[in-house]
Amino acid sequence: MSAQPLLKLEHINTFYGAVQAHFDLNLHVNAGEIVCLLGGNASGKSTTMKVILGLVKPHSGHVYFDGQDITGQPTPRIVRLGIASVPEARRIFPAMTVRENLLMGAYTRSDRAGIQHDLAEVLELFPRLRERLHHPGGVLSGGEQQMLAMARALMSRPRLICMDEPTMGLSPLFVERVLELIARINRQRGVTIFMVEQNAAMALQIAHRGYVLRNGRIVLEDQAQALLHNPAVREAYLGGADVL
Amino acid sequence: MLDAPLSFWLDQTINGVVIGNIYALIAIGLALIFGVANLVNFAHGSVFMIGAYAGWVCITRLHWPLPAAMLTAATLSAIVGVLIERIGLRGLYDKARIAPLLATIGISFTLDQIVQLIFTATPQGFPAPLPEQRIPLGTVSIGLLDVLIAAITVGAALALFGFLRFTRLGWALRAAAQDREAAQQMGVDTDRANMLAFAVASALGGVAGVLVGMYFNSVYTSMSFQATIKGFVANLLGGLGSVSGAILGGILLGLIESYGVALFGASYRNLFSYAMLVLVLVFLPQGLFGARRALPPEPLTGTFVPSGGRVRLPRAMMALTIGAALVPLLSDNPYLLQTLSSAFLFALLALSVTLVTGMAGQTSLGQAGFMAIGGYASALLVMRVGVPFELALLLAALSAALVGSLLMTPVFRLRSQYMAIATLGVGEIVNQVILNWDAVTGGALGLSRIPPPTFLGAPIIAPRDVYWATLVLLVAGGLLAWRMAEAHLGRTWRAIRDDEVAARAFGVNLARYKWLAFLASGFIAGLSGAFTAHTYSYINHETFAVNTSILALTMVILGGMGNLAGAVLGALALTAAPELLRAVADYRYLLYGLVLVLLIRFRPQGLLGTL
Numbered sequence: 001m002s003a004q005p006l007l008k009l010e011h012i013n014t015f016y017g018a019v020q021a022h023f024d025l026n027l028h029v030n031a032g033e034i035v036c037l038l039g040g041n042a043s044g045k046s047t048t049m050k051v052i053l054g055l056v057k058p059h060s061g062h063v064y065f066d067g068q069d070i071t072g073q074p075t076p077r078i079v080r081l082g083i084a085s086v087p088e089a090r091r092i093f094p095a096m097t098v099r100e101n102l103l104m105g106a107y108t109r110s111d112r113a114g115i116q117h118d119l120a121e122v123l124e125l126f127p128r129l130r131e132r133l134h135h136p137g138g139v140l141s142g143g144e145q146q147m148l149a150m151a152r153a154l155m156s157r158p159r160l161i162c163m164d165e166p167t168m169g170l171s172p173l174f175v176e177r178v179l180e181l182i183a184r185i186n187r188q189r190g191v192t193i194f195m196v197e198q199n200a201a202m203a204l205q206i207a208h209r210g211y212v213l214r215n216g217r218i219v220l221e222d223q224a225q226a227l228l229h230n231p232a233v234r235e236a237y238l239g240g241a242d243v244l
Numbered sequence: 245m246l247d248a249p250l251s252f253w254l255d256q257t258i259n260g261v262v263i264g265n266i267y268a269l270i271a272i273g274l275a276l277i278f279g280v281a282n283l284v285n286f287a288h289g290s291v292f293m294i295g296a297y298a299g300w301v302c303i304t305r306l307h308w309p310l311p312a313a314m315l316t317a318a319t320l321s322a323i324v325g326v327l328i329e330r331i332g333l334r335g336l337y338d339k340a341r342i343a344p345l346l347a348t349i350g351i352s353f354t355l356d357q358i359v360q361l362i363f364t365a366t367p368q369g370f371p372a373p374l375p376e377q378r379i380p381l382g383t384v385s386i387g388l389l390d391v392l393i394a395a396i397t398v399g400a401a402l403a404l405f406g407f408l409r410f411t412r413l414g415w416a417l418r419a420a421a422q423d424r425e426a427a428q429q430m431g432v433d434t435d436r437a438n439m440l441a442f443a444v445a446s447a448l449g450g451v452a453g454v455l456v457g458m459y460f461n462s463v464y465t466s467m468s469f470q471a472t473i474k475g476f477v478a479n480l481l482g483g484l485g486s487v488s489g490a491i492l493g494g495i496l497l498g499l500i501e502s503y504g505v506a507l508f509g510a511s512y513r514n515l516f517s518y519a520m521l522v523l524v525l526v527f528l529p530q531g532l533f534g535a536r537r538a539l540p541p542e543p544l545t546g547t548f549v550p551s552g553g554r555v556r557l558p559r560a561m562m563a564l565t566i567g568a569a570l571v572p573l574l575s576d577n578p579y580l581l582q583t584l585s586s587a588f589l590f591a592l593l594a595l596s597v598t599l600v601t602g603m604a605g606q607t608s609l610g611q612a613g614f615m616a617i618g619g620y621a622s623a624l625l626v627m628r629v630g631v632p633f634e635l636a637l638l639l640a641a642l643s644a645a646l647v648g649s650l651l652m653t654p655v656f657r658l659r660s661q662y663m664a665i666a667t668l669g670v671g672e673i674v675n676q677v678i679l680n681w682d683a684v685t686g687g688a689l690g691l692s693r694i695p696p697p698t699f700l701g702a703p704i705i706a707p708r709d710v711y712w713a714t715l716v717l718l719v720a721g722g723l724l725a726w727r728m729a730e731a732h733l734g735r736t737w738r739a740i741r742d743d744e745v746a747a748r749a750f751g752v753n754l755a756r757y758k759w760l761a762f763l764a765s766g767f768i769a770g771l772s773g774a775f776t777a778h779t780y781s782y783i784n785h786e787t788f789a790v791n792t793s794i795l796a797l798t799m800v801i802l803g804g805m806g807n808l809a810g811a812v813l814g815a816l817a818l819t820a821a822p823e824l825l826r827a828v829a830d831y832r833y834l835l836y837g838l839v840l841v842l843l844i845r846f847r848p849q850g851l852l853g854t855l
Contacts, residue, residue, distance in 0.1 A: 053429060079431040091426035093419050104419050107412065108431035156431070 004067055006031040006160055006192050007052065007083075012061035014047055014216075021047045022058065023216045029160070034186050034193045036203045036224065038233070039213035045196040046088055048213070049164045052194070053085055054078045065160070080108045084158035088165055090149040094138025098129055101137045101148055105155030115155070122151040125181070143174035150181065154191070161185070163195040167202065175199065179206050204228045248506075251383040256502045262390045264498020265397040266459065269452035270475030271482070271490035272401060273445030279421040279485040280441040282341065284661055286348040287328050288449055289472030290355035293465060295321040295450020296457040297359055300370050310373050317454045318447040324355070325446025326439050332841055334435065337424075339848075341661045342607050346801070347844045349794055352468065353837030360465045361831070367464035370457040393455050400448055401491050407444075408487070417441055421485070449475075469790070470514070476665070477517045480524045483531030493531065508680075511688060515676035521669035525662055526654045561809055568715055572708040581707035583823045584816075585779070588714035589772050591815035592721045593792070594799040595808060596769035599725055601797065602806030602854075603734060604761035605741025607664040609793045610652070610671025611769050616788035617674060618644035618770030619777030620685060623694045626778075633698040637774050644770025648674075649762035656758045659744075671793055679785040690784025697778040710779060717775060718812070721768045725808055728764060737761055738806070791833075798840045804850030813851060 005028035014022040021044045029035045039045045050056035052063055054075040063071045070078050079085070084105070093101050102122065106115045123130040126147045132140060137148060146166060153161045166182065167175040183206040186193050197203035204210055204224045212220035212233060220233065227233050270292060277285045295317040302313035332351045336344040374392070378385040408414040419427040420437040428434055449471075456471070457463040478497045482489025497517065504516045524531065572581060593611055600608050622640035625631040631639065651674070655666040678685045685691070697704045697713060704713050728734050736757050739747040748754055777783045799818050803810025818839065822832050843850065 055425065055428070074433070075428040076431045076433045079429060085429040087426055087429055091423050091429075093422045093426065095422055096415070096418060100415060100418075104415060104427075104430045104432075107416060107419075152430075 005029060005064075006066055007194060008064040009048070009051070010062045010064070012048075012051060012058045012063070014044070014051060014056060014058045016047075021216050022051070022061075025061070025213075025216070025218060027211050027218060027221070029192060029194045031159070031192050032186075032190060033209060034182070034195070034207045036200075036207035036210040037194070037196045037213055038198075038200045038203070038210055038227075039196075040198070042215075043213045044216040045213055046164055049085070049088070049162050049196055052078075052162055053083065076108075079156070082156075082159040084153035084156045084161045086146075086149045086153050086161060086163040086166055089168070090142075090145045092137035092140065092145045092148055092152075095136055097134050097136055098140070098148060099133045101152055102129075102155050105152035108156055114157075118155055118157065122154050125154075125184075126151045142169050143171065143178075146170060146174070146178055147181075150178070150185070154185065154189075158191060160192045160194060163193065165196055165198060167197065167199050175202055179203070182206060200233065201228070252506075253503075254382075254384045256506045257499065258384060258386060258390065260499035260502030261495055262393050262459070262498070263502065264478075264495035265393050266452050266456055266494070267474050267478040267497050268491040268494025269397045269400060269448055269455070270471055271478035271494045272404060272487055273449045273452075274472075274475045274479045275482075275485050275487050275490040276404070276417075276441050276445040278479065279487075280417055281329075281333070281337065281344075281438055282421075283333070283344050283348070284476060284665060285328075285442075285445075286345060286472055287332070287352040287355060288348075288445070288475060289468040289470070290352045290359075291321045291324050291328070291446045292449040292453040292456075292471045292475075293463075293468035294324055294355065294359060294453070295446075296370075296453030296463040296467065297363060297368075298450065299454030300368060300457055300463045303373050304368075304370065314451055314454055317450040321450025321453070322443040322447040325442040325449070328446075329439055329442040332845075334438070335845065337438075342664055343844050343848065345661045345664060346797070347841050350798075350837045350840030350844065352472070353794070353833045354841065355837075356465050356468050357831065357834040357837065361834075363465070365465055367462045370461050370463050372458035372461065374458070389455075389458055393459065396451060396455065397491070397494075400451070401487070404444070404448075404487060413440065473514075473521065474517055477521050477524070480521065481532050484529075486531065489531055496532070511679055512676075515673065515680060518669045518672045518676055522654065522666050522673065525658060525666045525669070529662075565715075565719055569712070572711050576708060578707040580824070581711040583820050585707070585710045585714040587816050587820040587823075588711075588718045589776050589779075590796070590799065590819045591812040592714075592718050592772035593769050593796045594803070594811035594815040595718075595721050595725050596765040596767075596772070597796045597800045598803075598806060598808055598811040599728065599737075599768070600761045600765035602800055602804075602811070603729060603741060604737035604758060605744075606656075606667075606758055606761060607660065607797070608652075608667040608762075608765070609664050609790065609797060610667035610669070610674075611765070611796050612788040612790060612792035613651070613671030613674035614644045614648040614766040614769035615773030615776065615792065616671075616678060616783075616785075617647050617766075618773030619783050619788060620678060620691070621770075622774035623691050623777045623783065624684065626695055627691070627693075632701070633695070633778065634700070637697070637771065640774035641767045641770035644773065645763045645766035648766035648770070649759055652762045653755075653759065656755050668790055668793065672790055675785045675789060685785075688784070690782060690787075691777075692782045694778055694781045694783065696781065697775060714775065717771055721771060722808060722812065725764070725768065729806075729808065733757075733760065741806075794840075795836060798836055798843075800850075801843050801848070802839060802850055804852040805854045807850065807852045807854065810850055810852035817851075 007029040009025055009027050012022045012025040037045055037048060047056060051058050054073050057072045062069055065081055102119060109115055128144055129147055129151055140148060166178055179202055182193060185191050204227055207224040210224050210227045211218050274285060274288050277283060298317040298320045299313045302308040302316050328351055332347045333344050336347060372389050374388045378387050408418055416432045417437050420432055420434045424434050478494035479490045481496055482493030500516055501513055505513050593615060597608060597611050600606050618640045621643040622636045625636035625639060626633055651670050655663060658666050679688060704710055736752055740754060740757055773788060799814035800811050802817060803814030822835055
């Protein structure tokens, strides 16, 4: 493990109006890792993603990417540094074709040949998308859209991909495939992955480490396997009921 | 007319297509801006008008060749467009859509007045610098200008299509239009995308302005608002935000107008666009060609009502009323009294806006239509039927309430900015019907020699009497509005304003309460219109026009949405103050526009706060 984490959040406090969403949040993601942020509804998971991507400015604290302070920078600039996003609910451009969606993922790049090469490569990785290359993104099924969102994120050649609930709304069969693909992207391409998930049991199987967020505070931090067998986590997230 | 020779209809068709091409050019710009910013840009007509004047200066004053003039007009318009986005709209994108819409109306007022101050309101002759050659085509012929207009529109449309479809920047624009936040996460600078959309759209608008100037051989400042409406209707016909739809919609609108004018007469021209505005918005919101989707969803809260500290002053209100009643005893300056009387009548109109917009959350830009119904009804009852004024006033207010609220019924299902635009359409339809119903309304001649108002048979003519009469009306209107605001009715209205879906879930019959809001507001606006008609002694279809509606809404925003005292204060501030400070009277609309823009930007809760 390198001395310096790729992504680091330090003493983050975030507010929505008068409501505080984060309380002194600290977490880090090392290069090459899959780190999973677990938490129930309204625990502040998605807000964490938004803070990293610059969509929400924290009231105090710092976000570092590769040692550089990116707190409160405009989203496009953060993206250009090498952070890609698979947003919550996928956010495919519905009236653009699959191909155009993928090329939008490479918007920050200008190396035409490289883009074409990567396009061919992600289509290799997601063969389903090749069949639907000229269909509008809006007509794809939920699972296909998830594939497209991940492929689109890869197109920017990111160092880090932030995924907000990548398995949300997918059938159990697709959940497994999506997680397998995430693990593969991480393993084969060395892309670091930070993901937010409600589906803890599945997510922890591919993750290296995990954090548990409750009411805006990190309450637990451990290796993924340890979390998987931690009775407190089991009770809260693996028992099926979303009580926290 | 129907038995006219075929060549007559062919000529009408060519006229319609040519005008339609210009509408299309305006509509493409509106569609682009709507697509990217989800905003109906009411300042687009002003940009168009600025382009027309720029072209006119280049050709008639500087004697430049046509292409240079076109290029200058396009560049200047693009710059103005970018400034509009930068100064007026950035920072408003996360607000309810009605906020930037109102801001563009304010910008439009400001720009129109600036141009008017530079070039005066007199139309300027604009000879087309093209040979008067006509190309024969069977039994009809086409002018060079017609060909040029068609060529520019088609060329611009194709270029825009290619840009959006095949360039990286074009993709960025489309992505930003479809999902702003997702586009940012792809690295798109959406602020720059907006700026680009405004620049391109405005350049096209400016070119359209030059073409219209040459086509009608004149440029004038009031071409601005009509251009916005025509462009919007064309855009609406083709499906909001659709560039290809805008072209079809423009040509269709041009043809409808051209045939309609041939069949019914020139005074019907605008009636068609307003009627289509309301009908398409209400019944065909996806446009004629767009089968895909309806209007983009609007936030649940129907209007632009920011929270803000409310200033209470019931005691002060009574004291102020008594103080106001004493003014004529202290000063009999007729100018002062007349100014205040007219301010009181405006305050009454502002109260009517407060009820429907401030309390019930239905942004209305059609209140002047209620005034017009009231004014005409009262004048006609007194002059044609011989009803005494006191009774006519009441009957006129009732007619305004009943007829007006009935006309507004179709728009109840619309929200936010679409509601505002549709009510604007309804208000203007009233005026267009007045213009064309010659037998009853006197048509374009208007009604003259309307007898003055009376009280128990005695005429109210002296400034002091008029002052007291208008004050009494205002207090009566204010008490009526206050009673409703404090009652169950007012609470229900506010519930609808704050969250329509929740209100409906609690069993509120939305249509009924919206109707009641328009009924009450129509009554009060009708009172104002009726009294105004008798004090003016002359009214026509332009007396109660859309500017009056916009002004009334500005007053309400200035005073604080839903705040009755605020409405009166806003009316006094915007009508009496500029009048009394003689120096700014000439710049009145500049002031209105700036006030509207600045309020929406910096103090949306108004002076006295939202209630």
